[in-house]
Amino acid sequence: MREQNTPPLAEPASGGLADSVYDTAELTPQLVQLARRTDGGDRWRPVTAARFRSEVLGLAKGLLARGVRFGDRVALMSRTRYEWTLFDYALWSIGAIPVPIYPTAAAEQVRWILAETGAVACVVEDEDHAMTIGAVCDALPELTGIWQLDHGCVRSLTEDGAGIPESLVHRQRLAVTPETIATVIYTSGTTGRPKGCLLSHGNFAAQADNVLAGWKSVLFEADGQPATLLFLPLAHVYGRMLQVAALRGGIRLAHLAELRAEALLPALASYRPTVLFAVPYVFERLYDATRIAAEQAGRGELFEQAMAVAVDWATGNERRALGHGSGPGATVRMRHLAYDRLVYQRIRALFGGRVRHVMCGGSALSRELGLFFAGAGMTVYEGYGLTETTAAIIANPADSPKFGTVGRPIPGAEVAIADDGEVWVRGGGVFAGYLNHPRCTTEALHDGWLATGDLGRLDEDGYLTIVGRKKEVIVTSSGKNLAPAALEERVRAHPLVSHCLVVGDNRPYIAALITLDPRALSHWQQMHRRAAMDEWAMLTDEELHLEIQRAVAAANTSVSRAESIRAFRLLPGDFTVEHGLLTPSLKLRRKAIAEHFAADIEALYTP
Structure with a gap:
């Protein structure tokens, strides 16, 4: 290993x-x-x-x-x-x-x-x-x-x-x-x-003490006492770890009961935290809201240019931090300074104006989105952990984050890649076992190492990238193996897409179920001067299907022909926690979705 x-x-x-x-x-x-x-x-x-x-x-x-x-x-x-x-x-x-x-x-x-x-x-x-x-x-x-x-x-x-x-x-x-x-x-x-x-x-x-020590320069960068707003569920290990770390580290802690933008944005504006702990969902929704607002104000092209410059600027800084380059060029630096006044300051103002660093986990954040927020003046440090590891056991270093990866072991932790690609971790945060489940405990723990059930790879710099879950690997009828998470994430990168579930186990090819974001769909209709569509009318709208086909085609460029999505189906409504299709931490309940939409999946393979 x-x-x-x-x-x-x-x-x-x-x-x-x-x-x-x-x-x-x-x-x-x-x-x-x-x-x-x-x-x-x-x-x-x-x-x-x-x-x-x-x-x-x-x-x-x-x-x-x-x-x-x-x-x-x-x-x-x-x-x-x-x-x-x-x-x-x-x-x-x-x-x-x-x-x-x-x-x-x-x-x-x-x-x-x-x-x-x-x-x-x-x-x-x-x-x-x-x-x-x-x-x-x-x-x-x-x-x-x-x-x-x-x-x-x-x-x-x-x-x-x-x-x-x-x-x-x-x-x-x-x-x-x-x-x-x-x-x-x-x-x-x-x-x-x-x-x-x-x-x-x-x-x-x-976990708390090593994170506080390892990211001291990030957490305590601001003048005066650092402050954070806890809006993650305390029923989840991520929220509980934030609570413990804040009280052990002297970070002023406030609570917010709702994650909806209507509640979150006013709280951020009034509390003005210096550092945040969040999940990718927060960045995806705030990014979409900012883009939509810019387009509705007739500044869509300005926003797209600002995004491209932010990504270029952050990419240059990333390469310099990793010892692979000299940083952004003079032209990019000048354009970045101009867009900071026009665009980036307004984005930072959504977070209260003082946030410069964000710790992010729970699911995958796209590399491009991470680069964009870093270019806008808020560096996102993506991490990885499980309930069994007491939240993050892997995280991007404070001085050299590599976007698109979950980073390196936090101080006091180790990571290893088994022969079958499974991620194993060891450290002070690894749990004692499962309550009343000794067999599951024995299967998970091996001489202090936790077999996470996730597939991953370490790059030449020692940074970990999560590929997917072992139990979620799809095997087509032709014997092709695919971990669906990365492909689903690329489809979800399209502004219209809310969720994507890739299917194809024991099937002749890969297909997908896709749901749309209601707010983004409404904006798309306005921009294309289309009448409002109900949930069923959108399923037969040719122009809308063509737009989603572009998202699928863009995602397919990252995989081989055998691994690509050959067919997809738009679904009315969205996957929700209330309907039992998402976990409370917003992960897909694959089995429940497959059962609920069995007829739709069957239709994907019916000539």
Whole structure:
């Protein structure tokens, strides 16, 4: 196996994750650790280290008063909000184990998680979530409490704990070690029933501390205290790692419950973060929105020219950082300066105006889009990780990102490529195993190495590129193998395309199911002076099909004839989490899509 490693930069942690809250409050009580939005407006109320410690301690006492003990599991079912972080650290303060549940989870998924973890209580956000729990609680004898955030459960729990001595909390907290399980996070379940990953306090500390050390120049570049806005779901390991890293590193943290552009853009404008942690979806949608706005204002050609210059400028800088060139030429530098005033400043303003660096993961970001944002003044550091690795274990280095790759091992981690192309990783973030699934644990872990199930390759500079999932490899009836993810990503690069699912297993050729982005489709109709089409009319529109055919043809240039998409079918509507066709982290549920659209797939192979 070919291997690549990076030496650790952080010392191994001692104790548990909650210790940082109490230590920071003791050393710098007036440090602003968090910010809370006031009534959904434009103002953010600071929360000092001393105040946060006090709130965590009060809630921890309340949990003890309600019978939660060391090692108990308590489920959290909510959107991203301040109270989730408060509950996490209160539970960690008494050695209890939070179990995140996506707020969009179906009742059967909730029942499965609560039953398998033996949760003794569940924190929910609102009445709908409470009803979901209520529908399954008869089959959960160990579940003794349901606490609702919107009904003031934090206040009532804190009041209940008023008579509990603080020393009892500290006795529990000091019993926590790095090996103690911190949380059970369930995988997204793209290939079957989700499994609970046992992640320790040491897993989170190792990842957070090494990322803080390795990307110090990026995270702490701005004058004053760095700040980030957390809009990723805290039910996902990526959001949880960001929360831990921010509180351990002194990065001011604020929460946003919605990822919709209508909610995200005003929050970014008012909070003005210095660094962001995001998923490619955010960049794809903001890029599309900016392009559409430019075209509607009659500046489409200006935007296209600015994009080309941004890509050229970033490519020159990338080559220089990797030792392959001298940087952008004089003409590109002059044009880049001009477009910075005309275009790039406006794009940065969408993110609040202060963001210059973004850590990105969760799925693949196209190389061209990464180069564009870097050229616009916001470098995107793409990374790679799994729930089983406590978020990113591979990431692009702070001083030399290579766009289109997921980078090199973070400090303290290793990566290897097995003979069959599978990516194996090792490091302090690799989990202890799956809850109640010893066979799956044995299959995944090998002497400290985790077999990720992903296919990848290391280039000459030691940067990793993910090719696809082993279980998703398509084998046509002629014996041709294809990992579909890269081809799907290239089709999705077209502005009109929302999702693409490549099919062809045991079929004579490769084909695809394609959905369209409603906003982009509406813009396309306006630009082409077309009447509005309903979902079914678009399926027979020849000009629209020709436009998507161009996207497919462009994607096919990257593969051989045998691997190319020979036929495609536009679908009415889109793949959504609500319909069970996407995971909560927006990955395709391939089996569910194939079953749902079996007739459409069959039609692709019918003469």
